[in-house]
Amino acid sequence: MTEKTKTRKAKTEKHEFQAEVREVLNLMIHSLYSNREIFLRELISNASDACDKLRFEALQNEALLGGDSELKIQVDVDEDANQVIVRDNGIGMSKQDVVDNIGTIARSGTRKFLESAAEKEDFDAKLIGQFGVGFYSSFIVADKVTMLTRAAGSKSSEGVRWESDGTGEYTIGSVDLPNQGTTVILHLREDAKEFNSKWAIRSLIQKYSDHIGFPIYMKNQPMAEEGEEKAPEPEWEAVNQSSALWTLQKSEISSDEYQAFYKHVSHDFEDALSWAHNHVEGSQNYTSLLYVPSKAPMDMMMQRDERHGLRLYVKRVFIMDAAEQLLPHYLRFVRGVVDSDDLPLNVSRELLQENALVAKIRSAVIRRSLDLLQRLANNEAEKYNTFWDEFGNVLKEGLAEDPSNKDKIAKLLRFSSTAEAAKEQRVSLEDYVSRMAEDQDVIWYVTAENRKAAENSPHLEIFRKKGIEVLLMSDRIDEWVMGYFNEFDGKKLRSIAKGDVNLDSKEEKKAEEDAKDEEKDPLLKRLSDALTDEVSEVRASKRLTESASCLVLSEQELAMHMRRMLEQAGQELPDSKPKLEVNLDHPLLKQISAVDSDEAFKDWASLLFEQAVLAEGGHLEDPAGFVQRVNRLMMSAH
DSSP: OOOOOBOOSOOOEEEEOOHHHHHHHHHHHHHOOTTTTHHHHHHHHHHHHHHHHHHHHTTTOGGGGTTOOOOOEEEEEETTTTEEEEEEOSSOOOHHHHHHHHSOOOOTTHHHHHHHHHHOTTOOGGGGGGGTOGGGGGGGTEEEEEEEEEOTTSOGGGEEEEEEOSSSEEEEEEEBOSSOEEEEEEEEOGGGGGGSOHHHHHHHHHHHSTTOSSOEEEEOOOOOOTTOSSOOOOOEEEOSOOSOGGGSOGGGOOHHHHHHHHHHHHOOSSOOSEEEEEEEOSSSOEEEEEEEOSSOOTTGGGGGGSOOOEEEEETTEEEEEEEGGGSOGGGTTOEEEEEESSSOTTOOHHHHHHOHHHHHHHHHHHHHHHHHHHHHHHHOHHHHHHHHHHHHHHHHTHHHHOGGGHHHHHHHOOBEESOGGGTTSOBOHHHHHHHOOTTOOEEEEEEOSSHHHHHTOGGGHHHHHHTOOOEEEOSTTHHHHGGGOOEETTEEEEETTBSOOOOOOHHHHHHHHHTGGGGGOHHHHHHHHHTTTTOSEEEEOSSOSSOSEEEEBOTTSOOHHHHHHHHHTTOOOOOOOOEEEEOTTSHHHHHHHTOOOHHHHHHHHHHHHHHHHHHTTOOOSOHHHHHHHHHHHHHHOO
16 A cells, blocks of 8 residues: 655755664664564554644644545555555654654653663663654664655645665655655565564554554455455455543453553553543543553653643543643653543643643542552552652652642652661651650651661661661652651651750650750860861760761751752852761760860861761862871871
């Protein structure tokens, strides 16, 4: 069924692919063998998107349909020519569209895609869908790809012919095309003969694309009836169900069909972890089908400024593919569709922003997404742990962004912990509260640059001694997000590194009052005078049992590691003068107290402060001076 064309002897231009496209093509041709059959799913998904876009544009201009009332996809196999052909009568492309969409990859994650591919010896097709490079999967099975396309509403003389063998260049020229839409012709490689079969291609369509909302046609192969000299001519017949899957009842849809549809809307190659399918009727009529992926794209944390969201349909008519108005940023990993019966067909992104119905749908989508995660956490802990490892940092953003759902989000949080029984587990806040002592009214936590730094924080010493559990937070986002989260289940959340910490029992407090003279230790005064420019106060520590010193911040101050990150990012921050706490029972403090020389004492005092800064993940203002002080003290040791 190759498109009948008249190639006018207009100039055929030769172009080079963008450098990153060449690298992707090289990967496709030489590295991707484990799942070659996905090329057809990608091409059919692209054809479906083209039909969706034309159906939407035709709402405003019916003439764009070009007299063809049925939007469809046709797939054929020319076994003699060793070709697979995929054609749609959708939106089509102009010459500039082809150059922009096929010659370049305007996607921020492409570089990371290539870096990841270079690092993985067992790299396969699983990453393609994360970076929008699905069209290039054609070159997994084809040594040449020809594309004929004509934009809807354009003249037949404005067709475009694009062709490439995937080696770094492509040709593009003008061609007469009687029909609008796009035809992709794959000239199969010698080692891809298994796809040169109508039966094989039909099986792949039914496996991957049965759910596509447009009919996919292939030619049948009628047999000659008894007495007939030859079989009738083949006719086009639909080979998929051609129904919008989300419109069906849940009881009519198998898990495999749900998973296949997820891969269609997400362009992911992994199965979804879980999904929620809901039909809502009443004052509003809409359907939502929401999926939680099992794998995060490598640029997930950089996607805050990229468009994200669900595919929006109105009365089964595709409206837009990333309706960010339906999802907050912290749920940007959720994939799926929303189909409303109540929104106007000509709704725009601007109208979505102002529409009261959208606000209600958004609220319901958020609730259903969080409920879906909670069910996963309650019933399938292993799957939820997988989710948390991939998307936990993104979900945490909701504590700051969505105060109305803070309690629901808080129940979904997971942490590392100092509890012996929880060292290798992910601890929920409910777990923590269930283990709290009767007289404990605070949920304690510590933030640090990494897990090791959190586990070895000197602030933990008194908590370990008294057997009080502390949550260990070592993700970059934790310090920021905890500024918006200070209570759970009536219990305050407090950092063990900020403010005053007094864990003493009544008896211990009485003994402390009887020993107040310790606070008047002359060593504290000498240290305070020596460090007057660095700290606001030097005091005896109630936190330390093994370390010599630590820094203590006020409740509102940023942790040292967070300050360092922000400063490295170019942000200006107000000066901070923390308190220095010292362990007066530590042998080092006893040794320092005996130092007579003011110069040597200054070195010791500075070293106490600087080691406390380093332990908190801060940076030293004068590293060279620190080294010199250490050297002097080492040389003076007897």
